[in-house]
Amino acid sequence: MTKKHILVLPGDGIGPEVTAQAVRVLQAVGDFRFGYANLGGIAFDEEGDPYPKSTRAAAHKADAILLGAVGGLKWEPLDISVRPEKGLLGIRKDLELFANLRPAVVFEELAAASSLKPEIVAGLNIMIVRELTGDVYFGEPRGIHTNKDGSRTGINTMIYHDWEVQRVARVAFNLARKRGRKVCSIDKANVLVSTEMWRQEVQKLRDTEYPDIELSHMYVDNAAMQLVRNPKQFDVMLTGNIFGDILSDEASMLTGSLGMLPSASLGSGDTGKCAALYEPIHGSAPDIAGKGVANPIATILSVAMMLRYSFDNAAAADKVEQAVKKVLAKGLRTRDIMQEGCTAIGTVAMGDAILNALEGK
Ligand code: NAD
Secondary structure (H helix, E strand, O other): OOOOEEEEEEEOOOHHHHHHHHHHHHHHHOOOEEEEOOOOHHHHHHHOOOOOHHHHHHHHHOOEEEEEEOOOHHHOOOOHHHOHHHHHHHHHHHOOOOEEEEEEEOOHHHHHHOOOOHHHHOOOEEEEEEEOOOHHHOOOOOEEEEOOOOOEEEEOOOOOOHHHHHHHHHHHHHHHHOOOOEEEEEEOOOOOHHHHHHHHHHHHHHHHHOOOOEEEEEEHHHHHHHHHHOHHHOOEEEEOHHHHHHHHHHHHHHHOOHHHOEEEEEOOOOOOOOOEEEEEOOOOOOOOOOOOOOOOHHHHHHHHHHHHHOOOOHHHHHHHHHHHHHHHHOOEEOHHHOOOOOEEOOHHHHHHHHHHHHOOO
């Protein structure tokens, strides 16, 4: 059997530090072929483009992609068209990665790190499915126009096509079938017609193809409240791009640490291009880059998602997740999740500890 090919895009800031530990974990649980390429600020510095042609070609051929993070102060003065974030949006759009999966899971050992009471978040396990390639972020017309009278108008367009809603809703329903069989679809159908259509399409798909799934609909403002009032009511939350951007960050705070949360961005694979990119939800953390203190767990849990969704290897994914739990239970912590009575360790030592746990040590 040919080895699966994983393209690693370490990116900027702490990206190279955390992806290095995740690669060690992948090497411990499977036999993969790794390739490396530039994305983000480093790609601009070395190749003059945040998503260079060489990276694009490598991305199209890979079976799965592991990304660290992009961005940093150094590149902020650049024109928006070549900023590191453009590389990220570029690769998502190019590969048509339309479904962003963000689990918000609270490890028992870290329940006290949440800003909410431990009893509200202990045992929390939500999956947020955010549409990633449509909505106001990509809708046309867009831009800032100067009018004849000298006043200015800024425009973005909230737009969804029925097929875009259907394909991401299908991802949410399929995931729900492997979890609690509940989907809550988030919209603002009372005032935004594009989301009124969203609601109709999601309901239609559920009625025709997923009658076994319990579907509810909720306005986004209420969802933002419910997430902090009673987050455990949710199983899978399905949402559009802009609502998902905000709600998934809110959900991440329920768990107490950015350094713990993985994500997956999935496409259909129908186009023949790579259909999945995995990355931690945090950024490049320039404030701690190069210091060896970054938490690699979000990236390591991202490769657990890779094993589960791209390589259909739930057993290996479970093993990695259990190894992380074991290390937390031992009281080992990076600085960002440090608690009284625990032992502070750095990025590489956390990687070592997880590898030891994988080997049953
Ligand atoms: P950030 O997520 O990089 O950092 C926020 C805070 O969390 C910082 O104090 C940082 O030290 C801490 N932190 C983040 N990840 C950590 C980890 N693994 N271990 C320990 N601590 C961690 O967000 P920011 O500071 O707003 O952004 C920094 C840069 O990252 C910006 O250029 C931004 O555009 C970029 N960014 C990139 C992505 C991405 O690549 N997907 C996402 C968000 C932000």
